[in-house]
Amino acid sequence: MDERRKAIIGTSVVFGFAALVGCSSAMTGNGTVGGDGASAARELQVETPATTEPVVTASSQPATTVAEVATTVVESTTTVESTTTVESTVPPTTIPDTIRTLAPVEAPFQAIGTSNGSEAARIQQRLIELGFWMQSSDGEYGLTTRQAVMAFQKYMGFDDPSGSVDGQTASALSLETVRPHARANSGTLVEVDKGKQLLFFVIDGVTEWVLNASTGNGESYTEEDQNTPGEIITGVSLTPSGLHEVNRQRAEGWWEGDLGSIYRPKYFVGGVAVHGSGSIPNYPASHGCVRVSVPAMDWIWETGIMPLDTSVWVHDGA
Secondary structure (H helix, E strand, O other): OOHHHHHOOOOOOOOOOOOOOOOOOOEOOOOOEOOOOOOOOOOOOOOOOOOOOOOOOOOOOOOOOOOOOOOOOOOOOOOOOOOOOOOOOOOOOOOOOOOOEOOOOOOOOOOOEOOOOHHHHHHHHHHHHHOEOOOOOOOOOOHHHHHHHHHHHHHHOOOOOOOOEOHHHHHHHHHOOEOOOOOOOOOOEEEEEOOOOEEEEEEOOEEEEEEEOEOEOOOEEEEEOOOOOOOEEEEEOOOOOEEEEOOEEOOOOEEEEOOEEEEEEEEEEOOEEEEEEOOOOOOOOEOOOEEEEHHHHHHHHHHOOOOOOOEEEEEOOO
16 A cells, blocks of 8 residues: 555554455456455851950050941842743634534524425435535435435434434434545545444545445355356355455446445445445445445446545445
8 A cells, every 4th residue: 555545534444354354255367356245069168257355555445446337238139930831721613624614594593394395305405515415406306315314313313213204303413514524634535434334535635525335244044146146155244344456446337246236336445435325225235345325326427526546435334
């Protein structure tokens, strides 16, 4: 891994794993891969002077001269030097340049469930402004709207991200004025947060888009090879943490991989890829790949937002 990619996330990412089980259990001779994956004191001496008695005679006058003692008063100059430093405990209020804010909404959103209409269009538009990707704000509560709402609910940490606009979601969406942001704050990369089950597109340090995602569920599996009937594939459904990069891809349509169908995959380590799927629930569900919706995968290809050599940072979240 070169120094350029290490600098992308601001800190070094060190990772390792003994065995990698990805979207596919095997690679064929032509390089195709398939399936949905897998801290000194001084001594003062006083000398007594000798005393001489004056000699008095009849004709002499006693000595009456008194030696004047010169008295010098030394003024003490006291200098007090302050060594006390008061540190402010007030937290900074400036938002970093890589995090964007929005103006508040004019009116609170209503809980509409999954209903179509003008309120749905208003909610769609706000989600797009916040950076949660969907196809349009046409008022039709379709697949990509449900995915965007679920992504917002996951980002906010709701207990049960349903994809439906309930009272909690409507209230949070009405109050939110800060665009979501990934952990990466520099560089251009794709960040996969396994803790939040979200995929972030970071462009020049700014989080531009957020997609709902589903990664490996961490469970062991034993399944029949979809391309070789009778053969059994075993492994563990892991999405490997670390800093990777897109190294190969398949542009056209669905592909029947060893562990199931995947749509227009972009591989970033072994047989593990970001790919389109018909199922992106609110929990980890894949064999190791990073699932997004089919329309989202089409958008990724059409915009060119994730070309070959794009860095992909996978982590477990906070």
